[in-house]
Amino acid sequence: MGIKGLSKLLAEHAPRAAVKRRVEDYRGRIIAVDASLSIYQFLIVVGRKGSELLTNEAGEVTSHLQGMLNRTVRMLEAGIKPVFVFDGEPPEMKKKELAKRSLRRDDATKDLNRALEIGDEESIEKHSKRTVKVTKKHNDDCKRLLRLMGVPIVEAPGEAEAQCAALCENHQVYAIASEDMDSLTFGARRFLRHLTDLGYKKSPVIEFEVSKVLEDLGLTMDQFIDLCILSGCDYCENIKGIGGQRALKLIRQHGCIEEVLQNLKQTRFSVPEDWPYLEVRTLFKEPNVCTGIPDFVWTSPDSEGLMDFLSTENSFSPDRVTKAVEKIKAASDRYSPGRLNRLTSVASLQGPHIDKVLQEKI
DNA sequence: CTCAGCCA
DNA sequence: TGGCTGAGG
Numbered sequence: 001m002g003i004k005g006l007s008k009l010l011a012e013h014a015p016r017a018a019v020k021r022r023v024e025d026y027r028g029r030i031i032a033v034d035a036s037l038s039i040y041q042f043l044i045v046v047g048r049k050g051s052e053l054l055t056n057e058a059g060e061v062t063s064h065l066q067g068m069l070n071r072t073v074r075m076l077e078a079g080i081k082p083v084f085v086f087d088g089e090p091p092e093m094k095k096k097e098l099a100k101r102s103l104r105r106d107d108a109t110k111d112l113n114r115a116l117e118i119g120d121e122e123s124i125e126k127h128s129k130r131t132v133k134v135t136k137k138h139n140d141d142c143k144r145l146l147r148l149m150g151v152p153i154v155e156a157p158g159e160a161e162a163q164c165a166a167l168c169e170n171h172q173v174y175a176i177a178s179e180d181m182d183s184l185t186f187g188a189r190r191f192l193r194h195l196t197d198l199g200y201k202k203s204p205v206i207e208f209e210v211s212k213v214l215e216d217l218g219l220t221m222d223q224f225i226d227l228c229i230l231s232g233c234d235y236c237e238n239i240k241g242i243g244g245q246r247a248l249k250l251i252r253q254h255g256c257i258e259e260v261l262q263n264l265k266q267t268r269f270s271v272p273e274d275w276p277y278l279e280v281r282t283l284f285k286e287p288n289v290c291t292g293i294p295d296f297v298w299t300s301p302d303s304e305g306l307m308d309f310l311s312t313e314n315s316f317s318p319d320r321v322t323k324a325v326e327k328i329k330a331a332s333d334r335y336s337p338g339r340l341n342r343l344t345s346v347a348s349l350q351g352p353h354i355d356k357v358l359q360e361k362i
Numbered sequence: 363c364t365c366a367g368c369c370a
Numbered sequence: 371t372g373g374c375t376g377a378g379g
Binding site: 046047053054055056057061062063065066070314315316317320 | 377378379
């Protein structure tokens with residue numbers, strides 16, 4: 001779940017760090033997207049009727065494919081060059097948190113069964129959403145889909161979030177798109193929220209720049225990381241009674257967790273036993289990520305492969321697949337730089353939208 | 363979530 | 371046009 005209350009804390013204490021932008025501002029930019037988080041959202045919401053999701057003829061869930069296909073086509077149409085980053089092994093520090101989540105899913109499953117017996121539709125849906133877990137198959141399906149679409153993917157050795165931040169740090173991507181605030185803690189220079197879910201609702205993209213966050217909070221990056229650990233993160237327990245507000249005050253006052261702990265001794269706040277803040281700090285500062293990833297390429301979609309995978313294997317309507325392929329090709333024709341010299345003629349054929357692209361390129 | 367179709 | 375609704379597999 002990222003960092004507890006960080007988004008609210010920044011809204012209050014670093015209002016200048018978040019800037020509203022339009023999707024068009026990212027035309028031509030390479031954006032890293034946390035794939036696993038997207039898949040989770042799709043399983044929560046796409047094609048859901050009570051506890052049922054979209055499935056193929058074999059009864060296997062296809063909501064993640066539907067979501068990934070639509071959203072990726074949409075990004076390409078907006079001229080964005082997406083790179084999807086997949087989770088690898090979770091860090092040892094996160095095992096406790098994952099165990100907790102697994103228990104919560106068990107509880108949800110019990111609640112769901114009770115709701116199913118009673119036939120209470122509202123709570124069937126609510127509890128069913130709480131049982132959602134992203135499996136290896138979901139991930140593999142989406143990797144295969146993206147490869148067929150010609151969209152690059154990265155398989156992170158550890159947390160996708162951390163890998164995204166590293167790509168941004170190495171200037172291999174312009175920004176990272178996620179809803180998870182710990183992107184900032186991992187040091188992503190530019191971090192976008194709501195890049196994915198605009199379209200119909202007109203909520204703007206919110207861009208955070210880590211340098212502005214630090215400036216507004218008056219903290220160094222090391223202090224910001226300590227603030228996040230104190231506020232509560234996925235990797236260790238938090239101190240009861242200390243949330244974002246107190247954490248910020250304490251870090252501003254004492255400068256680092258070591259000093260904060262010294263001063264907390266004569267207060268009512270008690271630090272959990274074996275509180276591994278040092279390891280967590282290292283995890284944020286030196287996460288398990290790949291470097292030296294070759295430059296990304298977006299290739300033309302494999303239309304036959306997509307037809308096989310989506311239509312034959314997963315019961316998508318062939319018409320839908322054909323349309324998606326056409327959209328991907330059209331987007332690549334519009335935005336690939338090599339074809340810029342042809343835009344004048346294309347512009348007259350395809351109307352004002354292309355004119356706008358042309359003006360911006362010139 | 364995203365799309366298509368319908369209607370004010 | 372823009373908001374609402376139902377469907378997608």
